[in-house]
Structures are given as C-alpha cells and as structure tokens.
Amino acid sequence: MISVIIMDWIEFAVRWLHGITAIAWIGTSFYFIALDLGLKKNQALPNGVTGEEWQVHGGGFYHIQKYGIAPANLPKDLIWFKWESYATWLSGFALLAIVYYGGADLYLVDHEIAEITNNIAIAISIGSLGLGWVLYNLLCKSKLGNNSTLLLLILFCFLFFLSWFYTSIFSGRAAFLHLGAFTATIMTANVFFIIIPNQKIVVTDLKEGKVPDPIYGVIAKQRSTHNNYLTLPVIFFMLSNHYPLAFAAELNWAIAPLVFLLGVSIRHFFNTYHSQGRKLYWTCALSLLFFLIIIGLSAFRSPNLDLAKTKQDIPNIEFDNVAGLPEEVFDVVSARCSMCHSREPLWDGFIHPPKGFIIENEYDIIKQAKQIYIHSGISRSMPPNNISYMEDTERLMIQAWFENIEKEN
Ligand code: HEC
Known part of the structure; x- marks a missing residue:
C-alpha cells in the first residue's frame, strides 16, 4: 500500500x-x-x-x-x-x-x-x-x-x-x-x-x-x-x-x-x-x-464487424430501452471493466480507480456511456491490452447500445 x-x-x-x-x-x-x-x-x-x-x-x-x-x-x-x-x-x-x-x-x-x-x-x-x-x-x-x-x-x-x-x-x-x-x-x-x-x-x-x-x-x-x-x-x-x-x-x-x-x-x-x-x-x-x-x-471500421448483424445475433437485448440499462451491457462492463474501475478496485496494485473513472453500478454506467463507447466500443483502448479478454461482439454491443441512445436523443 x-x-x-x-x-x-x-x-x-x-x-x-x-x-x-x-x-x-x-x-x-x-x-x-x-x-x-x-x-x-x-x-x-x-x-x-x-x-x-x-x-x-x-x-x-x-x-x-x-x-x-x-x-x-x-x-x-x-x-x-x-x-x-x-x-x-x-x-x-x-x-x-x-x-x-x-x-x-x-x-x-x-x-x-x-x-x-x-x-x-x-x-x-x-x-x-x-x-x-x-x-x-x-x-x-x-x-x-x-x-x-x-x-x-x-x-x-x-x-x-x-x-x-x-x-x-x-x-x-x-x-x-x-x-x-x-x-x-x-x-x-x-x-x-x-x-x-x-x-x-x-x-x-x-x-x-x-x-x-x-x-x-x-x-x-x-x-x-x-x-x-x-x-x-x-x-x-x-x-x-x-x-x-x-x-x-x-x-x-x-x-x-x-x-x-x-x-x-x-x-x-x-x-x-x-x-x-x-x-x-x-x-x-x-x-x-x-x-x-x-x-x-x-472512424474507419473493418466491414466484417457489422453492427446491424450484431443486433440480430445478440437477442433479447433491449436496444430500444434508452432510460434503463440493458442487462447485457451491465454484465459486460461488470465483467470486463469494474475490477479496475470501481470505488475499491480488486485489481492488484490499484488503491483508487484509475483516473478516478468509476463504472460500477448502473448509474455510473449510464453517466459514463460516452467514455465507455469511445474507449471500449469504437476503439480498443480499454481494457488495457485487453487484459480482461473483452470479446469483439461485446465491443459491438457497447457500440450498438450507445449509438442507440444517441439516436433517441
Ligand atoms: C486492468 C485494469 C483496467 C480494466 C480492466 C479497465 N481499465 Fe480503464 N483504465 C485503466 C487504467 C490504468 C487507466 C488509466 C490510463 C492512463 O493512464 O491514461 C484507465 C483509463 C480509462 C479511461 C480514461 C479515463 C480518463 O479520464 O482518462 C476510461 C474511459 C476507461 N479506462 C474505461 C474502461 C472501460 C470501459 C473498461 C472496460 C471495457 C475498462 N476501462 C477496463 C485500467 C483498466
């Protein structure tokens, strides 16, 4: 410590x-x-x-x-x-x-x-x-x-x-x-x-x-x-x-x-x-x-990663639900991000969440939607060196989720 x-x-x-x-x-x-x-x-x-x-x-x-x-x-x-x-x-x-x-x-x-x-x-x-x-x-x-x-x-x-x-x-x-x-x-x-x-x-x-x-x-x-x-x-x-x-x-x-x-x-x-x-x-x-x-x-993305297709491939996700957070998105963030970006990080060597950036509960995630989108949806900057093995489909889900919120607003 x-x-x-x-x-x-x-x-x-x-x-x-x-x-x-x-x-x-x-x-x-x-x-x-x-x-x-x-x-x-x-x-x-x-x-x-x-x-x-x-x-x-x-x-x-x-x-x-x-x-x-x-x-x-x-x-x-x-x-x-x-x-x-x-x-x-x-x-x-x-x-x-x-x-x-x-x-x-x-x-x-x-x-x-x-x-x-x-x-x-x-x-x-x-x-x-x-x-x-x-x-x-x-x-x-x-x-x-x-x-x-x-x-x-x-x-x-x-x-x-x-x-x-x-x-x-x-x-x-x-x-x-x-x-x-x-x-x-x-x-x-x-x-x-x-x-x-x-x-x-x-x-x-x-x-x-x-x-x-x-x-x-x-x-x-x-x-x-x-x-x-x-x-x-x-x-x-x-x-x-x-x-x-x-x-x-x-x-x-x-x-x-x-x-x-x-x-x-x-x-x-x-x-x-x-x-x-x-x-x-x-x-x-x-x-x-x-x-x-x-x-x-x-802004370029390889065409094989198709957003529309992801929406079909990942059933049950309530992309239309703007106010609430789809459970799938919550699960992804919890599994791939929260061990570092929580109030008391579990990751070895972190006493504070890096850069004070917290995405732990639903409110945090909705508040930080844009940052999550930029860092782990459209780019692969987070998790650092993909240390928590985030899947491509999960990144697409984050993209689809945020772009949907944008569209609705
Ligand atoms: C292994 C721990 C770890 C995991 C897992 C992780 N991050 Fe990070 N994150 C960091 C570190 C370390 C930094 C600070 C990088 C730096 O020094 O610029 C950071 C920085 C960030 C920042 C920039 C904050 C700012 O204000 O500069 C965002 C946004 C972010 N992470 C989002 C995410 C998202 C979204 C995920 C999950 C998909 C995630 N992180 C997973 C360690 C992690």
Missing part, C-alpha cells in the same frame, strides 16, 4: 518535471526561431552584426543583435541553451521507464497485436530509440544530406515505416508514444551530438584567434531546422495518449504519418509568417485537410 502511494507520487513528480522542462525547451526554441526569422537586416548595423530586433516585454525594452559568425571580442559570460533539451529527454525517458517498462503488461505489450514478452518489448523500445538516431545521423551525414528536400522525403518514408513497425509490435498507445519518443530522441541528440559540439568548436577557434569554418554553422542549422519542424508532431504524440480515437483506431498506422505532415505544415505557416510577415493560407487549408483525413481514418 505505502509503496503504491510512493510510486504514484514519484510518477507524478517525474511527469511534472517532464512538463516543465518540455515547456522550457520548446519555449526557448520557439522564441529563438521567431527571433531569428524576424531579425531586421536592412538598416545600418554595427560591424559583424547581421540583424537586429527591438522587443518589449515585462516592463522593459530589449535590443537584440545577432552576429553572423561571432563578435570581434567574445564576451566572458555566454549563456548556453542546452539543459532544457537534455532535461526533457532525461525526464521523458524516466517516465517511459516508469509507465511503459514498469507497467509493460498494461501499457506496452498487447498480445492481440504481437506475442512478445515484456523484456523483449522493452529491448525493442530502447534499441529502436538508439538505432533510430544512428540511422538518421548517418543519413544526414551522407551525400543525401546535401539535398534537404530529398533528405526530408526519405526521412518521411522512414517515419512511415516506423509508424507501421511500432503499431504492429506495441499496443496502440505505446506505439504513438514511441513515435513521439523516437522523434524527441533525434531532436535532443541533434542538440547533444551536433549543435552544441559544433558551437563549441567555433567558440574555441575564436578564443584561439582562428577563423572558424562556416561548415559547422551550416550543419548545426540543418539539424536545428529539423528540430523546428518536428516539435509539433512530438507534442501531438505525447498528448495522444489520452485520445483512443487516435492511437487505438484500426488505421492508427496510417494516422501517425499524417500527424507528421500536419505538424510540419502548421509549423511552416508560422515560420513564413515570422520571416516574411506573409500568411500562407494554403498551409492552413492543407493542415485542415490533413486533420480531416485523420478524423476520417479514425
């Missing part, structure tokens, strides 16, 4: 930390991108300054100047931005380990998707994050790296493959989380292995009175651009955890690549706006289109 409470608070603390560091990282990243794109370059500027901007914030005025390569005299105190990124990755990995490795049975492995043991799943998780960075880095360093459009196209194919791979090996929830973790690992590794070391070489050269090779800046800029475009998809994947329509949809493998396109097109809108003051309405239209396709894909 005590250990469950302590573990729960540790998880909360790490999640809090992860949220804070991610805000700090993405916040500084957004700030510097907008600043860089918005620098005024046309007026007379001091020697070595390539752009400047005036800003007003928090009761004061800021005058920011950017030195293309470096100022003639390097200041003694230089502020680096790197721990925001490292801390986000470290806290994120800790959270991945606590939730998905510690709770592999519930969250990581789904035996209806792949028959693998928890340890193998954890090894695949860690291995794929590491290997992904190695491949990505090789790709950027190869000849292809010189052609940024071709590089992005190949990277997209790689992410498409990965979406398929993760959704065929992990639970939908873990698959989406891993797509976010994979992308975020590349982003932090870009900072750790490329951007900061290159900047350090430049600083050392300057201190020694040498003229730094501009190639270091060019490489860092390429990685920094990738990071810029990858931020929004990462946030989507991290949040998607709470939305089974995304991660637990039958076509989740097709939704994931679209999330990358959606994030990139929204980011492109803002980049253009910050650099040229132009609003690209076509990117808004494109983003909306991607989002609508995602919504459409999330």
